[in-house]
Amino acid sequence: MANDEIVKNAADELDAHVSEMIKWHFSPETGCPFWLDWAKQNWNPIEEVKNFEDLCQKFPNFQDEWLRDLPNDVWVPNAYKGRPFNIFETGGTTGMPKQRIGWDDFRIDYTAFSETLSDDHFPRDDYWMMVGPTGPRRLRLAIEHLANARGCSCYFVDLDPRWVKRLIAGKQFDQARAYMDHVIDQALTILKHRSVSALFTTPKLLEALAERKDLVKAGIKGVFCGGTTMDKQYARFLVEEVCEGGEIGFVPTYGNTLMGLARHHPFGPENDFSIAYYAPQPRAALRVVNPDTNKTVDYDTWGRVELTTLTKEFFMPRFLERDEALRKKPWEQAPWDGVAEVRPFGAMEKNIVEGVY
């Protein structure tokens, strides 16, 4: 656990960053049309938001339809005007996906994240392979950048999660299975013909790969894994059995196109394989809240995950994720609140289609 001083320092750093980002996004010379218009129609955040607490109390929840319904240009900060941007998508199983535009954020996020990986399990100057949703996702470029930042390159095998979700929603389980086999076949072909030591994939695809090939013998040393829920039992199974009790380093992550990625606290038998994630603060901040009261829940209590993204490219205050999690105490390497055992919001009450990916 982190001591009070480093927690306070991190909070001060976040407050200063909030203040800086508010000035950036709500100043005419640097802000984007959306937030400048918003301030005209509502109130002036530069005057009223001096720290993270102000942000949480004064801003309403960010509405993700804005990312779906409004043209991309409204999100271009004036400071970036004229500079072509990447368009990244999330969702979109049916209808228009949500889009986030960006320039360098993914590189900054993943360069920082690279420093948290061990060289033993993710050797520098060695090849990566990503097996999972590529396409219009930020993750595709991010993983390639991560491999590059560690001195090498990355192979890609795509999986289209929108198609998988449609198959499962339509109860076409055979088709979903056949599609997953098709993805795994391609990954195995790469592993057979090329030397790869690090994988990025999703939990289900990792499991399927390991059922078809001995990953240790195939030369895999580390797996960076995210995309769907991993409860304690599943995390334990992946670590103890699929990754052969630590032979392969297993690095779970929680993230999405809107946030970037959160690193995990070490986990294992000592904490019943409960995985806690910590946002890359101050560039993004996570709270676990009761959405009705807008208050954080007590530590080790379930609540809704709320994300605030605070970069010069993108400002997104208080976005309620479709996830719930346990609120965790600050950790010395990430001295702010974490989120643990993340699962789809309402998972205990209804079946959620997460698919094979």
Add this chain to the structure above:
Amino acid sequence: MSVPHLSCLRFGKSYRSFNESEVKDYRDGSVKATLSQVNAGVIRRDLREIHRAKEALSKFSTRELIDISANAGKIFLNESLPLGADGHQQSAQEYLETLSSTSGLPHIMVQRNMDKIHYALTHIELILNGLTRGIDLSILDQGYGEQAGAPVCFYPTTEALGLVMPSNSPAVNSLWLPAIALKIPVIMKPGREEPWTPYRLMQAFIAAGCPKEAFGFYPTDHEGAGDILKHCGRALIFGDKSTTDLYAGDPGVQVHGPGFSKIIIGDDEIENWEKHLDVMVASISDNGGRSCVNASAVIVPKYAKEIADALGKRLGPLKPLPVDDPNAVLSGFANPQMGEWINQTLETDFAKKGAIDATAPYRDGSRLVKAEGGTYLRPTIAYCESMEHVLSNREFLCPYASVVEVKQNEMLRSIGPTLVVTAITNDQQFKNQLLSSSNVERLNIGSISTMKISWDQPHEGNMFEFLYKRRSIGMAA
């Protein structure tokens, strides 16, 4: 004392999952045990190593495994056995009471189920003799031999028998018991509300000297159940029609669904129908009407109204009794919503023209009752004007039967696929038609309860023929 926890068994070894389900008392919802729930990947992973389980059983001769089975039967019936890996022990009486408290079965019915299982385990040789049609059991050990002067060679069709078990009646476990003597390991998803019997059986086998590697006990989700059926090579599934229809065309999956068992009376015996009333009542209501061998229809050439009324008079007044009452006939519902759903279905179907609830005049109250702390359905006899009525060929998890008039020469065509037919007739021509019918799995000729089964004659798939195949063999002298 703490609530016992039943771990998953992986090659007989306890594995405690972080995910748990609860098995609850059907009356007050108190938790009687927690159950490790494993993800499907655990099962798939173990199945890749299943040869270990097969090899462990192969070290024993069939004779030794028959003796072990018999010992297991005695232990199952009488002894205390481990309940989970935390040091809990369960006596036979505690097993009976706990199973009753979560399944709703009265003690007397649990005892009868225990006796059935005990009989099966202590008569495995008799059962194997029936299943194999009398081959010398040493042939199973060496793989080949001679039968009736002809060379025979049998090989196993699978390395494991997969089982997706129901929760309705403990004696269904007797179906898989011969697999151990046939040297085939079992990989099981127990019923959500009835883990007690298979867990106790596995512990009894292990206590009797069976290698623990032979047992996989995997409480799991739909994906896990699907993988057991898909990857075991040979598997049994129990369920309602919608479940079993999914696997109807799969030769590797033996489907155990509703039995739609029936009593039919021929023209020659119909005037004596009152003599057979006891057999009808027993066939409909024994074991709480929960078995696939319970009669769910009585097909007669005439007197259907009179028979329905007589059955209504006998069964209608039956009420729930305390679970330890030796005269208890009705079982409570572990899931009260199931009772409510059946009652609603019956009400809706009786509202359709052509059927009368013959039990209603004798029931003094509603069919669905809350009594003895639980939810019960009292017996229902439906007089139906024809086999066209939706209630004429239905099966419910309670004492239920229709009574329908059908001309004798149309009976066999009208009954459809039927697990057990008790045909009360002495008419040789009708008997011949019955003997050559292809839609009846077990045929009782005469006044025999549909509940009576013969252990040496399979009535629902032949386990030996399911797990072994014969091949031609030649050997140089």
